[in-house]
Amino acid sequence: MQSRPAVHLAIPVDDLDAARRFYGDILGLDRGRSSDHWIDWDLYGHQLVTHRVAGEITAQGLSEVDGHRVPVPHFGLLLRTADFHVLADRLRTAGVEFVIEPYLRFPGRPAEQWTMFLRDPAGNALEFKAFADETQVFTR
Template sequence: MPVRPAFHLAIPVNDLDVARQFYGHVLGLAEGRSTGHWIDWNLYGHQLVTHLVPGRSVPVGTSEVDGHAVPVPHFGLLLSADDFHALAERLRTAGTEFAIGPYRRFPGTPAEQWTMFLHDPAGNALEFKAFRDESQVFTR
């Protein structure tokens, strides 16, 4: 029996061809079902759906975290360290402009993690991160 995805997330995009290029070719996600109005993506076993919303722009603010202006709102995904570094290299090779480039945050603490932020072509803010110790994700 296949593993059920842990989450389903739907986000607005203003051009499905551009979304297909970014999510499929830059991020390397496998495309699932689609219509002329949406595309399903396999986001590391989770279902991400890009919905066409013409003319929609995503307002983004920031919040200070560890000396960086973190884009808000954003959605993110916890990866293994190997997957994080492979994705970071893939994004660098693709010439991705990062909102916050890959770096190690909170070194020497239980919350130590690698993180990076970027925007998709529609302006949706994305975060990918990997904890040094995955059992510490919710440690206070």
């Protein structure tokens, strides 16, 4: 059986303990290999690596999308709808502040999707979304 391709993403953090709490305890990701300078995370089958860096980590900018100010750059993941809502509830319970609260975009249209934006403790912007019909991800 051939495995599906997976993404490898490395992001900067200024505090590995804060990253450990956020990605492990709050997001519920399984931890992989680690050192004093980095931690591997299983992001739903994709490899996310939090690398400790010296200095300030700053956001780059905002882009207008559907009347919301979307942080750029950001990274994220497409989830199944049920997983999206479980994660949104988990984040609310943990008291995570959303940049953009979970909401439904394009209701009743081919690209109907749930989306939410948040930041990790280092300020990295994350987006999670779920399409009503996963075959419509790239529909124009």
